[in-house]
Amino acid sequence: MFSFFRKKPAATPAPTPPPAAAAAPPPGTLIGSALVQPIEVPAPAPVAPERQGWLEKLSSGLRKTSSSISLVFTGAQIDDHLYEELESALLMADSGVKATQYLLDEVKRRVQASGATRPVQVKNILADSLTQLLRPLEKELVIGEHRPTVIMVAGVNGAGKTTSIGKLTKHLADEGASVLLAAADTFRAAAREQLAIWADRNTVEIVSQEGGDPAAVSFDAVTAGKARGKDVVLVDTAGRLPTQLHLMEELKKIKRVVQKADPTAPHEVLLVIDGNTGQNALAQVRAFDDALQLTGLVVTKLDGTAKGGVLAAIAQEKPVPVYFIGVGEKLDDLETFNAREFALALLS
DSSP: OEEESOOOOOOOOOOOOOOOOOOOOOTTOEETTEEOOOOOOOOOOOOOHHHHHHHHHHHHHTHHHHHHHHGGGGSSSOSHHHHHHHHHHHHHTTOOHHHHHHHHHHHHHHHHHHTOOSHHHHHHHHHHHHHHHHGGGOOOEEESSSSSEEEEEEEOTTSOHHHHHHHHHHHHHHTTOOEEEEEEOOSSTTHHHHHHHHHHHHTOEEEOOTTOOHHHHHHHHHHHHHHTTOSEEEEEEOOOOTTOHHHHHHHHHHHHHHHHHOTTOOSEEEEEEEGGGTHHHHHHHHHHHHHHOOOEEEEEOOTTOSOTTHHHHHHHHOOOOEEEEEOSSSGGGEEEOOHHHHHHHHTO
16 A cells, blocks of 8 residues: 655755854843743754745745735734734635634634734744644545545536646656546546546546446446556546536436446545635535545645635635645646645745
């Protein structure tokens, strides 16, 4: 059994000790009119070199969201106005009412407990509180417990579903997994051709039928995956809105038929959501989870959005794990979700 995408960090040399500095005044010392407070600042975790480039890309992608929140902490003091501005900024970032209230309560509690006196300290406390809120969304995608591991992928049109499947296929193939694609999106024009292009790029096999029944294509793909000893079968389904009840029923049918080919399948049911849609993304998570019992999310198009706080709303109200997040169209623009990385990028 293999856990993909969370690579072991490369070994890094021991850091050179910093030069000795003058001793800081002890807590409780008066400097002018300011009282030195005992603020604990956690040491930053070391970042593997191959991850550093991704962090820079993530921070850049979330700039529209982070800039509006960071403005809150440019003042000179911690007061009710700061908290009001923070509440507005979090709501504008689509963090949702419940998550925003939770974060405000946590920040106020920690500020009081730590004795923080500067807005920048409030920002650090918010980063830690947001990390803790997002932590339940962290989960590894495990391949190998079942062979093949059948992954059913859903999402509305325009969310980047088929593109995400292509990126996911590349990651899996790069890790040595054999992948079979199922072109079960038979509703959208050229969807089969688009998936075939991704299959060619990644040199993987594809099962498709022109005008075929989506459930039948899925059944054939799982059966073929078992017969050919594939590690993964990725099933691309038609994009649809949760309000399109007849299409949602088609999704349920695909899941039922896949279970006929393999009673344990599908082993993963992923929903691809567009990070630009904010609170609408949360509504999609609720609707698709009710229909399919989601196991994970792929959040795309976070680059350039001012609504990156939606993951806080998902964590607070519908904590379905986030396997991957995307910040661009390139193959390497899809990466594993890390709560601490995301929180720091959102507040950078």
